[in-house]
Amino acid sequence: MTDALGPLLAWADQLCACGPWPMLAALGRMRDEAARASAVFPGRQVLLDAEIAVEQHMGCAMGVCRACVVVTASGNARVCREGPVFPLGEMRFSEGEPATVGLSA
Amino acid sequence: MPWRRPRKKVDRPVNVSRAIEETLEELSAGEDDDVCVELADVDGASVVEAATGEADTEDRAPSLLAQQLSRVELSDAAVVAPVRSTERPEDGVDLAVEAARGLRLRNPVLTASGTFGQGVEYAELIDVSRLGAIVNKGTTVLARPGNPQYRIAETPSGILNSIGLENPGAAGVAKKYARAWAQLGVPVIVNVAGYSVDDYVSVVSEFAGIPSVVAYELNISCPNVKGGMLFGFDPDLAGQVTAAVKQETDLPVIVKLTPNAPDVVAVARAIEQAGADGLTAINTVLGMRIDTRKRRPILGTGSGGLSGPAIRPIAVHITYQVAQAVSIPIIGAGGVTSAEDALEFLMAGASAVQVGTATFADPLAPLRVVEGLAAYVRANRLSSIREVIGVALPRSERVE
Numbered sequence: 001m002t003d004a005l006g007p008l009l010a011w012a013d014q015l016c017a018c019g020p021w022p023m024l025a026a027l028g029r030m031r032d033e034a035a036r037a038s039a040v041f042p043g044r045q046v047l048l049d050a051e052i053a054v055e056q057h058m059g060c061a062m063g064v065c066r067a068c069v070v071v072t073a074s075g076n077a078r079v080c081r082e083g084p085v086f087p088l089g090e091m092r093f094s095e096g097e098p099a100t101v102g103l104s105a
Numbered sequence: 106m107p108w109r110r111p112r113k114k115v116d117r118p119v120n121v122s123r124a125i126e127e128t129l130e131e132l133s134a135g136e137d138d139d140v141c142v143e144l145a146d147v148d149g150a151s152v153v154e155a156a157t158g159e160a161d162t163e164d165r166a167p168s169l170l171a172q173q174l175s176r177v178e179l180s181d182a183a184v185v186a187p188v189r190s191t192e193r194p195e196d197g198v199d200l201a202v203e204a205a206r207g208l209r210l211r212n213p214v215l216t217a218s219g220t221f222g223q224g225v226e227y228a229e230l231i232d233v234s235r236l237g238a239i240v241n242k243g244t245t246v247l248a249r250p251g252n253p254q255y256r257i258a259e260t261p262s263g264i265l266n267s268i269g270l271e272n273p274g275a276a277g278v279a280k281k282y283a284r285a286w287a288q289l290g291v292p293v294i295v296n297v298a299g300y301s302v303d304d305y306v307s308v309v310s311e312f313a314g315i316p317s318v319v320a321y322e323l324n325i326s327c328p329n330v331k332g333g334m335l336f337g338f339d340p341d342l343a344g345q346v347t348a349a350v351k352q353e354t355d356l357p358v359i360v361k362l363t364p365n366a367p368d369v370v371a372v373a374r375a376i377e378q379a380g381a382d383g384l385t386a387i388n389t390v391l392g393m394r395i396d397t398r399k400r401r402p403i404l405g406t407g408s409g410g411l412s413g414p415a416i417r418p419i420a421v422h423i424t425y426q427v428a429q430a431v432s433i434p435i436i437g438a439g440g441v442t443s444a445e446d447a448l449e450f451l452m453a454g455a456s457a458v459q460v461g462t463a464t465f466a467d468p469l470a471p472l473r474v475v476e477g478l479a480a481y482v483r484a485n486r487l488s489s490i491r492e493v494i495g496v497a498l499p500r501s502e503r504v505e
Contacts, residue, residue, distance in 0.1 A: 059257045059264065060465045062230075064222030064242070066271045067257035074171035076250060076271065082173050090170050098254065 002026045009043025015050040017088070024052050025093040035089075050088040054079055054098070071099040187228035187289055193235060195479035199489035202237070204457035205383025205434050208320050208357040210237035210292065213451065213490060214475045217412075217438050217461030218243055218296035218322060218361075219268065223282045224289050230468045234290035235475055237457060241278070243298040243324050246307045248274035253405030258394045263413030263440070264462050265392050267406040270298050275311035286317035293317045294359065298324040302349045309353045320356050323347065326363030326388040337363035337388070340375035347379035357382035359436065362423065364390050364416075369423055370430045377431040385436045385459065386427055387420045413462040414440035421453050428454025428498055442470055444477020451490070452497035 002023065009015070017027055027050065034047040056079040059065035063081035070077055072090040077083065092099040167175070200212035216224075218240040224233055233239060251271025258265045272278065278295075286293045295312050299305045305323060312318050325346060326337035336342045343360065350358050360376045362369055364387040373384055389410025394403045402408070420439025428435055437450025438459035447458045463470035482490050 057255045057257045059266065060220070062222070062468065063226045065220060065257070065266070065465065066242075066251060066268050067255075067266060069251065069254075069256075069271065072170055074168055075174050077170060077174060082170060086170065087168070090168060 002030060005030070006042075009046055012043065012046050015043075015046045015088075016053070017050065018053040021054075021093075021097050024054065024088075024091070025095075025097065027052065028088060028091060028093050031088050048089065051085050052088050052091060053085045054083060054091070056098070187225075187234065188230065188232050189290075190232040190235065194476045195235070198479040198482050199491075200237075200475070200478060200482065201489070202456050202491060202494070203434055204237065204436055205320060205357040205359045207382055208238075208359075208434075210457065212237045212475050212478065213455075213457035214447065214471055214478070215294070215436065215457055215459045216240055216464065216471055217459035218324065219266075220461040220464050223278065223285070224291065224293065225282065225285045227464070227468055228289055231472055235472055236291050237475075238292040238294050238319065239289075240294045240296050240322055240459065241282075242272055243270045243296045244272050244275050244278050244308055245270055245298050246275055246304050246311075248272065248277060255403055255405055256409075258403040258409070260392070260394060260411060260413075261415060263411050263415035264465070265394055265404060265409040265411050266389070267404045267409035269406070275308040279311045279315060283315045283317070286315070289317070291317075292319040294320045294322050296322045296324050296361075297350070299346075302346050305346050305350050306353045309350055313354065318356070320359055320382070321350065321354065322359045322361055322385055323350060324361050324388070326361055326365070337361075337372060338366045340368075340371045343372050344375040344379035347376050347381045351380040359383040359385055361385040361388050361438075362427070363388045364419055364423055370426055373427045373431050377433050381433060383434045383436060383456075384427060384431065385438055386424045386455070387416070387439050390416050390419060412439070414442060414446075416440050417446060417449070421449050424450055424455050425453040425498065428495060441474065442466075444474050444481060447474050447478060448481065448493060451493050452495070454495040454498050456494055 017024060031047045031050060034041055034044045037044060054070060056068040056070060058080055059067035061080045063078050066078065068079040070079060071092040072086065073092065074090060077086070195212065202210055202213040204210045204213065204215070214237050216236060216239045219242050221227060221239050223241050224239040227233060249270050249272055252267050252269030256266060256268050273281065295318050297305050297308045299308060309321055323346060325343055336346050347358065347360055358381050360381045362373060362384055366372050376384060389412045391408055392411035393408045395401070396403045417440030420437060424435055424437045434456035435454060436457045436459055437453065437455030438461060440462065441447050441450065441458045441460045442463035450458045458474070460471040460474055478490055487493070
């Protein structure tokens, strides 16, 4: 699925993604590559600025139960409060799934 | 209005909660032409920022998300403007109870720990000052990141959870929320969790001197943390931790019982003898669900704690048993969704109840219980709600 992105990245102004975690994780890897590449890498900025909408099992949707947390570069974040849209670069993945624990809130 | 990517750091609007009220008013008034924008405005600064600014750079620190994560709900404690009701159906009805020895509350409805955050979150939606008290999320000495996903699973008439006591640590909670609690206008009971007697004492000491904190509830029964349930299983250990905390504080100490203990009544007796001022019955019941497609438990930790109406009969039964064994007040908890449910606990000998899981489905549930109890007192021409406490107990055990 992410293979289809190549030609689109050359002209796209913005990348927004929503879908299964393995796909989002693949986008995350593309972004990592883009971050290491030179400034002329096609679609580099679009990948760096990409945003993703994520899903998680949710309890209260008010930010109290902490069931829906995902691990980000800035710590545990609640999908219901800080999300559901996150900068792709903030999200931490683990083997195609959201990384879950390791950073404190 | 098209949505645009957040671009530039701008100051967060100071009175976010006011924005919510205004949005709700506008929606109810039918001015829904710009709903998407209004709702987005409420949700966070990112969209507010979208209207102006320039490109976000890659390594700005701290990131927008980091700023969001570090703030207290509703941006800053100084601007928390909780929803306040003017007309209260419970006004003029005597709902006051002694929820624990030395803890007199305006009504017997509390929120259950872990289902009401730090109180400030739901203050955006409901008038929390109408509650008897709130119980905050379980607090440990050090910050805890919580358990791996999934942390929650739906079950028939209930929820299975394994959050793992994710919290910023006692010092963090005390520092972050002391001011906000003062503005909520509701007594706060701090829920304390730990792995050793010293842990419990340390957490309690962090909250000393905060005026809103009126009591402590010791979670000696968290099923989702390794070793978390040990204290609640063993009458001697439960007594030790109770006694140690009683020495540390002059405030009432309430201990939360676990239904997973082999002999709950023995644990309750030991806790009473150690000097506790009250008991909460009950914490969640251990349970598990399996994802049949993945062929493994749904919850990241395998098992979790079952809550909701599914466990109500268990909770009422334990309340009924413990009420006959101890003389300190009991707070009933487990699947309370309505005043009718609350009455079951009160009649079984509880002096107050906690509403937990029901709040997730209906944030108004705790207030509906308050209103329902007031209506019951009125309809039955009682002088106060205290008249029903323990009326279902065997005659010799009734609290007169």
